């Protein structure tokens with residue numbers, strides 16, 4: 001992409017309303033724009049990151065055997081009356097009336113709608129196990145949206161729902177998602193720790209939040225320091241091997257880890273001083289087993305092997321892709337701006353032409369751009385006539401993993417400069433060597 005033809009509204013000054021670094025940087029880099037309280041437009045740079053995060057989430061959900069659907073954002077209130085949550089949900093629910101005065105709502109989550117779909121088609125235990133998921137916008141009228149997209153009112157969520165015949169198979173479904181979440185957050189460059197959590201308005205009695213440690217996290221969390229060194233389950237994990245899954249979950253739940261709501265000071269105190277970790281955390285995912293909480297009142301049942309009908313056992317599994325954009329910035333930035341993990345960087349390379357309009361420099365940049373693009377490398381080519389200093393600052397601010405810096409002097413010596421954003425390392429290399437480092 002040529003910057004001269006892109007849309008990257010960089011802000012030079014720090015927006016005063018932004019309290020945390022991710023909110024400041026997402027505004028300054030032109031990733032998002034607030035349209036109303038807690039409601040944002042995603043501009044090109046932000047949308048590219050959001051899409052890459054969603055693709056990684058999708059790959060890991062599919063690897064775990066979940067099947068993607070897409071449910072609507074607008075739901076009928078009648079569905080929520082069946083589960084009894086229409087009144088319980090409270091002021092966070094955005095209630096709407098259509099032209100026929102029918103009660104509708106902008107979905108804050110989809111347990112009822114998913115249960116309705118299951119009730120319509122799933123009749124036999126032979127149809128199970130099943131896990132359906134979607135990645136869809138949600139609305140929760142948070143009393144105090146803050147920190148940009150970290151706690152917004154309209155936000156993107158991947159929500160998956162497992163459907164099983166009985167508790168034992170529902171536990172395996174839960175473990176599949178637990179393992180998929182460990183893999184997902186690791187691929188996003190995050191160390192997420194599963195913590196025993198409250199079940200809140202979703203309900204049920206078995207729940208883990210996946211927390212990343214960050215000084216600006218909204219909640220205080222407590223865990224054994226050994227979690228930081230635990231290895232992530234490999235891509236080859238067998239999602240059909242209930243015992244293998246259970247052993248991974250056991251390992252990841254054997255040490256103390258709890259959010260503030262579930263914290264037990266006495267149990268925590270048993271851990272040797274040097275191995276206790278208490279920190280602020282950001283909840284990036286939350287999984288629940290809630291059995292027949294929705295299937296019983298809504299009549300989602302299957303005929304079992306014994307010919308007897310029984311309500312299905314369910315769980316729901318949420319990840320916040322829009323929150324993750326901010327959370328990753330909180331976990332990976334420096335004084336010059338964002339440092340994107342390579343897997344979700346909006347572009348892999350910033351190509352900086354230090355003298356746009358100079359024939360030799362333009363030709364060299366065009367050739368580099370063509371070569372990298374042909375190899376499938378995402379390049380943002382700064383072909384504008386901004387001063388070099390401004391180009392360096394922008395490239396550092398938007399946090400692309402690599403910068404290839406091309407100027408007349410270097411070219412005269414047959415070289416370009418390669419800079420790695422993560423540690424600032426710079427090398428003067430031949431054009432061929434620089435390209436070889438990237439691809």
Ligand SMILES: Nc1ncnc2c1ncn2[C@@H]1O[C@H](COS(=O)(=O)NC(=O)[C@@H](N)CS)[C@@H](O)[C@H]1O
Nearest residue numbers: 109151152155159284285286316317318320323
């Ligand atoms: N106001 C919000 N802004 C941004 N992300 C949010 C917000 N509320 C929740 N999330 C994200 O959505 C994830 C799932 O939300 S949740 O309420 O915990 N779980 C559910 O809604 C269940 N239905 C899971 S399918 C959270 O872990 C968080 O990452």
